[in-house]
Amino acid sequence: MAEKDADVQKIKELIKIMKENDLVEIDIQHGDDRVALRRAQPQQAPATAPIMASLPGAAAPIMVPQPQGQTPAVGQTPANTGREGLLEIKSPIVGTFYEAPSPDSEPYVEPGGHVDPQTVVCIIEAMKVMNEIKAEVSGTIVERTVKNGQAVEYGQVLFRVRPD
Secondary structure, three states: OHHHHHHHHHHHHHHHHHHHOOOOEEEEEEOOEEEEEEOOOOOOOOOOEEEEEOOOOOOOOEEEEEOOOOOOOOOOOOEEOOOOOOEEEEOOOOEEEEOOOOOOOOOOOOOOOEEOOOOEEEEEEEOOEEEEEEOOOOEEEEEEOOOOOOEEOOOOEEEEEEEO
């Protein structure tokens, strides 16, 4: 029970940090454990739909309020752009975009390269955690819209893909 209380205390501390720094979203991943918190922006309606987040040692998922009109999933949501039938791979978190696993490595994908839903397309670093981003679509990379080392926002388009 003490472990669960400690987890709840950690969430409260994260919420406090979010409020103090006017953050809308925070997503922390450590091994198999992940915490994702999202709060309503001042101009949005009050929260209605929950997001599920899990903590290490937590007996059950923690329910976190989510603003109306947002997708419950934390991951990217490839969407048809209406632009020549291309799909978009969007950043699921705020962070720094890296095209390769290390500075001396080849990029995960290049325009003209084929991807499937499990293909890692980049890394987004958030709070010193490297998050591998998967394509979640099948097709050919047509365009990379950000540069290596560039700061990206939640929902920002990273790649455009011509579906198979």
